[in-house]
Amino acid sequence: NEVKFIGFKFNSEGMSTDSDRVKAVQELSMPKNKTELQSLLGFVNYLRAFIPNYSEIISPLRDLLKRNIEFRWEKNHTDVVEKLKGLISERTKLANFDPNKPINLECDSSKDAIGFALFQDDQPVHYGSRSLTDCEQNWAQIEKEYLAITYACQKLHNYLFGHKSVTIFTDHSPLLAIHTKNFDKIKNNRLKNLKLKLLHYDFSLKYKPGKELYSADLLSRNIIPTRSSEPDSGDIIHSLCCNELVVSSEKMDLFVQETSKDPVLKHILEYYHSQWPNRHTLNQIGGDLVHFHNLRNDITVEGGLVYLNQRLVVPTSLRAMMVDLLHETHLGLEKCKAKARQLIYWPSINSQVENTISKCYVCQRFSRKNIKEQLINHDIPDTPFSKIGLDVAE
Ligand SMILES: [Zn+2]
Incomplete structure (x- = not known):
């Protein structure tokens, strides 16, 4: 018999502030080192306008940050933090929500x-x-x-x-x-x-x-760890992509395996889950890492595979095979490149595709420009415009 709405609680007693609004502040843990204390003071400082006698209250905490002072957390420090939490959480310090304000x-x-x-x-x-x-x-x-x-x-x-x-x-x-x-x-x-x-x-x-x-x-x-339930995993989108790469699970396993062994991609797998090192380190490792670093905002890792936007980044060992697959039906160069643009990626993929096609025996043998058509003469007409010839040039 209680309703919570935009920061208020409504019940038979009337209206009061919903304590959920400040629960996160009340649950802050005590700082365990100078860095955590700095972080806490940064936060409190941001709200100093709402804390009367701000400087006076926090001075014991500020003392702890002084150079040559050992970080020793005492009861008086806990008291100060509890007091600050109280002041920040107080109803009067929290502005009430105004739907007309940004x-x-x-x-x-x-x-x-x-x-x-x-x-x-x-x-x-x-x-x-x-x-x-x-x-x-x-x-x-x-x-x-x-x-x-x-x-x-x-x-x-x-x-x-x-x-x-x-x-x-x-x-x-x-x-x-x-x-x-x-x-x-x-x-x-x-x-x-x-x-x-x-x-x-x-x-x-x-x-x-x-x-x-x-x-x-x-x-x-600095929150006190609580066990939260698993988030709901509903609304799963299976696929909104129109140009998915369709591959068998054996081939998928091969890709995952080769990606994890690839001298460049194995690093990307690691960086994606932690952090990219600086350029100097990347230069030292070499390969195309700097190239991928420039594209890092468009790179994602999913199921052990690296993607650039929606394109699968192919490990070096499988690139030749992928070009052969692209060209399996002896599509022309532009069509092959367009297909590649939708599905797969690696640095200099275009030149590798060009190279393969230019060496393709079947294409050379049967390409249209190599078929010499015989020139057929036509009869000279009797009157002007009795016969009109048209052609389309590229
Ligand atoms: Zn061909």
């Missing part, structure tokens, strides 16, 4: 949790966070970041749905490219599923460096 929503993900903070006029309205499931913790960073946005949108559905001025901030710039891409260009099914859930909401996605995303960053980093 919404700024910050979302972030750490390695084991996601968090968000909704602001209007720079005032916090609603915080939220949850820990990632064991399965989600193994997701790639880009997937976790997109999950954070999806989670926030679903949690804040009543604020966001139908709202015309929503800006969502992420500190993961590759997401911007994914978000503006059409469904059929996204190969990664996880990202596709998440994007499907976001279709309900009208928002623009913007990049903000991590150090400016105080709230969401902190909420996703």
